Amino acid sequence: MLHLLINIFSSVMLASSNFFMQVLNAPTRSEVDAAHAQGRWVDIGVPSWRNAFILSRFKRLACLSLLLTSVPIHMIFNSSLFKIDKRMGDFHATIATEAFADGGSYFLPGVSMITSELYREGNNNDTGWKRTFEDDFGDTSLLPSFQDLATNNFSKQTANMSEAATQVSNWDKLGLTDCQGLFGQSTCTGLNNYRNLVIVLKGSGWKRSELWNLSASGEEVWQPIVPRDESNNLWFSSQCNMRGTLSQNGYASCSTNCDIFFQWSKSKGDSRTFLKLSAWFPAHHNESNWNETLYSSVKNDFMLGFNSGDFELDHCRAEPRDNMCSIALAKPLLLVVVVSILVKISTCIVVMLVLGNEEPLVTLGDAVASFISIEPRPKFVSGLMTHNIVQDRERDGTIYEPLGPRKWFRRQHHRSPTVSTGAWVKAYCLFIPGFIVLLFIVVGQFNIDIS
DSSP states (O other): OHHHHHHHHHHHHHHHHHHHHHHHHSOOHHHHHHHHHTTOOOOOSSOOHHHHTTSOHHHHHHHHHHHHHHHHHHHTHHHHEEEEOOOBOEEEEEEEEHHHHTTOOOOTTOTTOOOTHHHHTSOTTOOSHHHHHHHHSSOGGGSOOHHHHHTTOOHHHHHHHHHHHHHGGGSEEEOHHHHHHHHSTTTOOOBSSEEEEEEEESSSOBOHHHHBOBOHHHHHHHTTTSOTTSOBOEEEEEEEEEEEEEOTTSOEEEEETTGGGGOEEEOSSSSOEEEOHHHHSOTTSOGGGSOHHHHOBSSOOTTTTBOOOOEEEEEEEEEEOOOOOEEEEOHHHHHHHHHHHHHHHHHHHHHHHHSTTOOOOOSHHHHHHHHHHSOOOTTSOOSSOOHHHHHHHHHHTOTTSOOOOOOOOOOOOOSGGGSOHHHHHHHHHHHHHHHHHHHHHHHHHHHHHHO
């Protein structure tokens, strides 16, 4: 809407300026007579470069001023004001079941039982779990530790989960493709319309006893935090962040530190999508990263006692973000536009004051009315005068002699010579280079898209 108003204002200014330039480019009766006396002709009713070199110096300077001040209004005005597209990179991501949105029970840190110890206890030489956790599981510094959970010292995490649980049913429902495109690794472009996210899994929750095969000591320490036989509809939750990066080739890309949330796989037989648990608990990780008391299993089972297949995804819920419209102002560009408008207005005022009494022959009707109402000079030739006659007589100095009787020759006229060959050549000299430049731009853009 803003640029529409700018374009309307610019069009009014340029139309007014164009009218003044047409008036300045039109000759007066005295200038026409002077040109005829010199054996020259002028254009009436059309903008003409020829007239620009015949008319007065004041008119030429005024036309040049109006022309130069039109360039910033036409080229820069739209660029001086622009809308700011504010994109955010922070969001809170949660993986839960459908029952989570319906008020189902949940216990932090979720059935995944991931705490900050899994990150902090990894050593710097470990290239397995520690690196994965650091890069893909969100801001690990905000994850509660087991000590925080045991002492109920995780009020911030509780507040985030409570807000998501109570509001998620009112959030926008997104398909899995749209969800991964907005929040996933490499396909993200920053968040404009959304903030927090809940990835909804099919099912009605889990019991810890159905998923984990903990030792007796592990059962004892986890029972007050995540009860063994109570339904838990929360899998995992973390604070995430997107960031823009620039490659060595100059291409911009987007990445997120919560890529683990979008490690999905498609089933071969149908269109179902699953959360890949092998990415969450890789079999190749170093077991030293697991505290034996917290996560030790009774047997040396697959994935340290975690017994489950992949989880089927249903949809996503995204919290709408209030998108405030902001306008930015390029002060140097706007200053150039304002100065151009002031100079243009001043030029128009000066033209009206200096040439206010003149009557330019802007249209052919003005010229006809002038020659009917005002007699030519007595010694000036009258009659059926043509351009060729004026040029021929100007060469031999007989321009003021009477025409005398002439024989009429009937000629067949065609429409094709209406526009002169010179006009066609000038038009194509301007058109062809512009078309070639446009073609190079289109081809270059096409090559960029292909690469």
